[in-house]
Amino acid sequence: MSVAINGTNGITYNDGSLQPSAPVGKNLIINGDMMIDQRNAGASNTLVGTSTSHSTSAMMTDRWQLFLHGITNAQTYQQVTDAPAGFYHSLKITNNSTTQSVGAANALTPRQKIEGLNTAHLNWGTSDAQTITISFWVKASVTGTYPVSVGNSAFDRAYVSTYTVSSANTWEKKTVTIPGDTSGTWLTNSSLGINVMFSLDSGTNFDTTANEWVSGNKRSISSNVHFVANASATWQITGVQLEAGTTATPFENLQYGQQLALCQRYFQVIGGGKASAAIFGGDASSTSSVYTHIPLSGGSMRSSPTVTEEGSFNTFNISSRSFDYLNTMGISLRVSPSGAGRYYIELDSSDDKILLSSEL
Amino acid sequence: MKYKLMKTDSGKLNTIEQSFDDGSKKYIPKDEDNTDYQEYLEWVAESNTPEEADEA
Numbered sequence: 001m002s003v004a005i006n007g008t009n010g011i012t013y014n015d016g017s018l019q020p021s022a023p024v025g026k027n028l029i030i031n032g033d034m035m036i037d038q039r040n041a042g043a044s045n046t047l048v049g050t051s052t053s054h055s056t057s058a059m060m061t062d063r064w065q066l067f068l069h070g071i072t073n074a075q076t077y078q079q080v081t082d083a084p085a086g087f088y089h090s091l092k093i094t095n096n097s098t099t100q101s102v103g104a105a106n107a108l109t110p111r112q113k114i115e116g117l118n119t120a121h122l123n124w125g126t127s128d129a130q131t132i133t134i135s136f137w138v139k140a141s142v143t144g145t146y147p148v149s150v151g152n153s154a155f156d157r158a159y160v161s162t163y164t165v166s167s168a169n170t171w172e173k174k175t176v177t178i179p180g181d182t183s184g185t186w187l188t189n190s191s192l193g194i195n196v197m198f199s200l201d202s203g204t205n206f207d208t209t210a211n212e213w214v215s216g217n218k219r220s221i222s223s224n225v226h227f228v229a230n231a232s233a234t235w236q237i238t239g240v241q242l243e244a245g246t247t248a249t250p251f252e253n254l255q256y257g258q259q260l261a262l263c264q265r266y267f268q269v270i271g272g273g274k275a276s277a278a279i280f281g282g283d284a285s286s287t288s289s290v291y292t293h294i295p296l297s298g299g300s301m302r303s304s305p306t307v308t309e310e311g312s313f314n315t316f317n318i319s320s321r322s323f324d325y326l327n328t329m330g331i332s333l334r335v336s337p338s339g340a341g342r343y344y345i346e347l348d349s350s351d352d353k354i355l356l357s358s359e360l
Numbered sequence: 361m362k363y364k365l366m367k368t369d370s371g372k373l374n375t376i377e378q379s380f381d382d383g384s385k386k387y388i389p390k391d392e393d394n395t396d397y398q399e400y401l402e403w404v405a406e407s408n409t410p411e412e413a414d415e416a
Contacts (some may be wrong), residue, residue: 190393289369304389306396324368324375326389334368358394 027252028114029063029196030262032136032240036087037079038260038269039355040042046080059359062263063112070106073098073199075227083238084137084171086251090238093200093225100228100281104203108227109219110237113360115265115302116153116193122180122244124152125196129159129180134196135172135248136240140165140231144225147199147210149218149268154189157184164209165225175248181213183344186275190302192360196242199225200235262300268305271347272355281344284337285318294354297329301358311352317343323354331356363400367413369385376400 039059047058049072057067060077068075076094083090094109102108134148142165149160159181161172163174187193199206199219208218227233241252254262271278280292307323315321318335325332337343347353366387377394378386388396395409404410 030406291369303393304391306389306394307387322366322375322377323387324366324390326375326387356397359389360395 006240017123024252026243026249027241028118028132028194029112029240029242030266031062031064031140031259032238033087033251033253033259034061034064034079034083034091034238035256036259036263037089038263038267040079042081044076045074046074049074050098054082059357060093060110061089062267063359065111065113065321065359066090066093067107067109067111069103070103070203073100075108081162081234081238082139084139087137087238090137090139090236092234092236095228095230095233097231097233102201102203102207102226102228104202106203107199107206107219108201109197109227110235111195111197112240113192114194114196114242115360116187116189116191119193120188122186122194124181124186125184127182129182130244131177131241131246132181133175133245133248134161134179134240134242135173135175136250137171137238138163138165139169139171139236140225140234141168142225142227142230142235143168143225145221147197147220147224148174148218149197149199150178151195151197151217151219152181152184152188153195154185155195155217156185156215157181157213158208158216158304159213160208160221161169162224169234180199181215183213184215194242196240196280198237199224201225201229205236223358230321238265261299265300265302266357266359267302268298268356269355270294270297271311272350272353274277277346277348279344279346279348280333280344281316281346283341284343286341287319287337289334289336290343291325292333293330294327294333296328296356301328301356302360303358304328305331305356308352308355308357310355311347311349313352314346314348316346317341318345320343329360341348363403363408363410365410365413367415373413 055069151158159175202220375389
């Protein structure tokens, strides 16, 4: 078999296929193709705006957070099946039908926070800091210049680059290359390593000069598009890849199960439908509380997870319930039986879920 | 929104219960890597006090 080394894109095999030469795991972005949507399963959701001095956020497709500060316009987000060739899903954000002129401290930022354990090899904050390249596909209703930036966990180091949407409502591939930061503190543990931000709108407090490392919480430039100033504006993204080096290599396609496993380090669901129905129960000798340990089938999480319930649940002989002993490998369901005898809690419909989050 | 400490049957304080006006709840582990616990610590640092745990 013959192969040809293509210095730009990888290796061309004798069947004509081009394969990336970088090792598996080159893409530091998880769910860059927006394939996994554990929370919403493709349903549309709206993040209600906030008053001018408050922040709110929501997780959209897995690992992708929408952050608002002082954005009064509600924003709708959804995993959709409109995507460029080679992809099946994208993430779509839609401004509501009114317009807003943002204040100096306001921000609308889709972002992914990459764990420090996954960015440690880039050596940022040292003289050996590696250059990175971010590539992605974008489709927007408003043409013009948009920022893409990276920052550290303390929000005191930032590099803002830009990309241009040339044609409205058309998929376009963009690439930016960012030199590694030789200064600042970049965490290399299970906390936030690199914050990758695709700011759609922000006030002047976040503006800086493009294409240079700066101190402070920056994510935009003064001449970029103001998304919320455009009624019903839309912005879609997919195929996001962040890799070491100066070249954007072909997107690293992972199988669904591989991608899901990466996402489950940060978010897992118990229940949520017949196919994944669950029941926890036993026999109580009195009304004294009883614990049931639930191992996490999605594997170890980044940190001990926060647990929330969704749905009405079906219970028998239970007066109250809560969750305790939360750790990276499992959680415990604590129930107080109404009396002696059999008790159970059943998650048997699609709206019955236990959600576990250890997002950054 | 309010926070309440939770005590296990053996008296351990592992978890904080966060309740919202709509009746929903979050169970937050005492893990400094957990962002909800970080927010709780900031809330306490602003001179707020959680409800005491019920006696087991």
